[in-house]
Amino acid sequence: MKHAVRVAGIDHTFWCDEKDSLLTGILKVNSNGIPAGCRGGGCGVCKVEILSGEFSTGCMSGAHVSAEDREQGKLLACRVYPRSDVEIRVIGKMMRRFERAA
Numbered sequence: 848m849k850h851a852v853r854v855a856g857i858d859h860t861f862w863c864d865e866k867d868s869l870l871t872g873i874l875k876v877n878s879n880g881i882p883a884g885c886r887g888g889g890c891g892v893c894k895v896e897i898l899s900g901e902f903s904t905g906c907m908s909g910a911h912v913s914a915e916d917r918e919q920g921k922l923l924a925c926r927v928y929p930r931s932d933v934e935i936r937v938i939g940k941m942m943r944r945f946e947r948a949a
């Protein structure tokens with residue numbers, strides 16, 4: 848089942864299958880300029896803030912996601928799986944790519 852992922856601030860929406868992470872969903876739509884990270888929750892390059900919606904998460908590095916980050920929905924897109932339509936804000940190193948696309 849696919850869900851709409853809206854990227855706040857740049858008026859961009861893409862579809863992401865719930866078996867895919869948000870990062871995989873982003874890369875399926877357009878990998879041009881997206882930083883190549885570990886895709887395993889370890890490097891922190893794909894940090895996003897979840898503004899709304901339901902999701903599940905996999906393991907991610909405590910070095911990049913603190914307990915406070917988790918409470919605020921600041922998570923690693925490679926370890927977040929949508930369970931409903933979600934809205935995100937890109938806050939990690941991917942931000943430059945999204946700013947250029949806007």
Ligand code: FES
Nearest residue numbers: 884885886891925
């Ligand atoms: S790509 Fe490395 S933490 Fe997501």
